[in-house]
Amino acid sequence: MRRAVSQIAGAAIALLVTACSPFRVADMLAPKNGYERETGIAYGDLGRQKLDIYRPSQPNGDDAIIVFIYGGSWRMGNRADYRFVAQPFAAAGYTTVIPDYRLYPQARFPDFVRDIAAALAWIQREMVGKGKPPRIVLVGHSAGAHTAALLALDRRYLEAEGLSPDIIKGWVGLAGPYAFDPIKTKSTTAVFATVRDDVRQAQPLTFARGDAPPALLLHGSSDGTVYPWNSEMLEQAIKAKGGRVSYQPLDNIGHIAIVVSIAKPGLGGAPVLKEIATFIRGL
Numbered sequence: 001m002r003r004a005v006s007q008i009a010g011a012a013i014a015l016l017v018t019a020c021s022p023f024r025v026a027d028m029l030a031p032k033n034g035y036e037r038e039t040g041i042a043y044g045d046l047g048r049q050k051l052d053i054y055r056p057s058q059p060n061g062d063d064a065i066i067v068f069i070y071g072g073s074w075r076m077g078n079r080a081d082y083r084f085v086a087q088p089f090a091a092a093g094y095t096t097v098i099p100d101y102r103l104y105p106q107a108r109f110p111d112f113v114r115d116i117a118a119a120l121a122w123i124q125r126e127m128v129g130k131g132k133p134p135r136i137v138l139v140g141h142s143a144g145a146h147t148a149a150l151l152a153l154d155r156r157y158l159e160a161e162g163l164s165p166d167i168i169k170g171w172v173g174l175a176g177p178y179a180f181d182p183i184k185t186k187s188t189t190a191v192f193a194t195v196r197d198d199v200r201q202a203q204p205l206t207f208a209r210g211d212a213p214p215a216l217l218l219h220g221s222s223d224g225t226v227y228p229w230n231s232e233m234l235e236q237a238i239k240a241k242g243g244r245v246s247y248q249p250l251d252n253i254g255h256i257a258i259v260v261s262i263a264k265p266g267l268g269g270a271p272v273l274k275e276i277a278t279f280i281r282g283l
Contacts, residue, residue, distance in 0.1 A: 022256050022257075022260050023081055023082075023084065023256075025260070025267065026084035026260040026262075026263035026267060027081070027083055027084045027263075029084070029263055029264050029267060030083060030084040030087045030088065030263045030264075031087060031091070032087075033057070033091075034056065034057055034058075034087055034090050034091030035054040035055060035056055035057060035086065035087060035090035035091070035096075036054075036055045036057065037053065037054050037055075037086075038052065038053045038055070039052045039080075040052070041053065043099065043118055043122035043123075044115070044118050044119075044122075046102065046115075048100045048101060048102050048103070048106075048115070049099075049100070049101075049102075049115060050079070050099070050100050051079065051097055051098060051099035051100065051119055052079050052080070052086070052097070052098050052099075053095065053096070053097050053127075054083075054086040054087070054089070054090040054095070054096040054097075054098075055090065055095050056090045056091070056092075056093045056094060057090075058093060059093050059095075060092065060093025060094065061093070062093065062094065062280065062281070063135050064094060064095075064135055064136075064137045064169060064280050064283070065094070065095045065096075065097060065123060065127060065128070065135050065136050065137065066089050066094045066095070066137050066139055067096075067097045067098075067099070067116075067119070067120065067136055067137070067138050067139070068082060068085050068086065068089070068097070068139045068141075068144070069099070069101075069116055069138065069139070069140035069141070069144030069145070069147050069148050070082050070085075070098070070140075070141060070143075070144045071140070071142025071143040071144045071145070071175075071259075072103070072142070072144075073142075073143055073187060073188065073191075074103060074104050074109075074112060074143050074188065074191045075103055075104050075191070076103065077100075077103065079098040079099065079100045084260070084262070084263040085098070085139075085259065085262050085263070086098055087263070088262055088273050089273075092273070094280070095127075097119070097123060097127075099115070099116060099119040101116055101119075101147075102115055104190065105190070108190075108191055108192070108193060108194050109182075109191060109192045109194050109195060109202055110150075110157070110194070110202070112143075113147050113150050113157055114157060114160070116151060117151060117157040117158055117160065117161050117163075120136060120151070120158065120161070120163065120167065120168075121158075121162070121163055123136060124163060124167050128167070134166050134167050134168060134169040134213075135169055136167055136168050136169055137168075137169050137170050137171065137172070137283070138151060138152060138168060138170075138171040138172065139171070139172040139174070139276060140171070140172070140173055140174065140176065141174040141175060141176075141258070141259045142174070142176065142225070142255065142259075144176075145173035145174055145175060145176025145177075145178075146176050146177050146178065146204060148172075148173055148176070149171070149173055149176055149204035149215075149234070150204050150207070151168065151171075152165075152168050152212055152213050152215065153204055153207035153208060153209060153212050154204070154206075154207040165212075165213075166213075168213040169213060169283050170213050170214040170215065170216070170279065170280065171213055171214075171216075172215070172216045172217075172218070172276050172279060173215065173217045173218070173231065173234075174218050174219075174258050174259055174272070175218070175219050175220060175223050175225070175226050175231075175255050175258050175259075176204070176217070176219075176226065176230060177226045177230050178203065178204040178205050178230045178231065178233065178234040179203055179229070179230045179233045179234065180203075180226070180230060181199055181203075182195075182199065182202055183195070183196055183199050204234060205233055205234055205237050208234065208237035208238045208240070208241050209238075209241050209243060210238075210241035210242035210243045211243070212238065212243050214243075214244040214245070214279075214283060215234075215238065215243070215244070215246070216245075216246050216248070216275065216276065216279040217231040217234060217235055217245065217246065217247040217248070218231075218248050218250060218258060218270075218272060218275060219231040219232075219247070219248075219250065220249075220250045220252070220253030220254050220255065220257060220258050220270070221249050221250060221251050221252060221253065222254045223253070223254055223255045223258070224254070224255070225254075225255035226255060231247050231249075232247065234247075235247035246279070248275065250270045250272075252269065253268065253269055253270045256268075257269055258270060258272060262276075
């Protein structure tokens with residue numbers, strides 16, 4: 001086992017030295033099997049309103065559909081870059097969906113949240129069926145965790161799509177900025193200019209409620225991009241309302257390592273896939 005982990009780490013270091021991004025390394029290490037993929041499915045009329053579906057070659061009998069929302073500071077990202085996330089989920093037997101969404105400067109808050117709500121409406125309509133029990137599990141990283149939190153906590157986004165908030169079975173946030181002030185953060189001021197007069201509307205912390213879907217919050221202790229107090233504060237707020245939430249700090253894990261760990265624990269250093277799978281089984 002140690003030898004395998006060492007080989008993974010060695011491969012990652014070698015590739016990084018040759019200027020490959022961590023995501024490229026993760027994609028190269030993720031197997032090309034375990035799933036059947038459908039790409040470029042439109043869930044709306046706009047150019048970036050498309051999604052990919054990864055169907056497991058060997059379903060595990062759990063009817064949960066994982067929807068992964070990637071990060072990128074609301075300015076960058078593409079669903080095609082996250083096969084390394086979908087493959088392990090599919091190999092574990094879960095149908096996995098990765099949607100694109102509009103980015104700044106073409107979009108500003110809350111356009112990207114509305115896009116993912118529209119994607120969930122498509123999933124509920126086309127993959128789950130009207131009136132069926134909740135099956136969707138949101139998993140978001142960074143900016144994507146912020147969107148996942150808003151969709152799980154603020155009822156307005158799903159209700160605007162004619163959906164009950166109960167379609168979400170549970171949600172997982174990886175290193176999410178749930179309590180930060182985007183107006184006071186230089187890189188996000190323009191993205192969130194629409195809430196300059198009421199920034200609380202963009203903070204998931206505002207919408208903590210006891211009857212929200214169960215949540216798992218994972219955050220690396222070494223994250224210098226989105227500080228762990230975001231997850232700590234959201235956990236406290238949800239618990240204060242009587243909600244079901246678990247916060248698990250991950251020692252010596254940074255902002256990118258937490259998501260590439262899904263592909264290979266030895267690459268990022270944390271058992272993120274195991275933690276998420278355990279959480280889903282407990283829903």
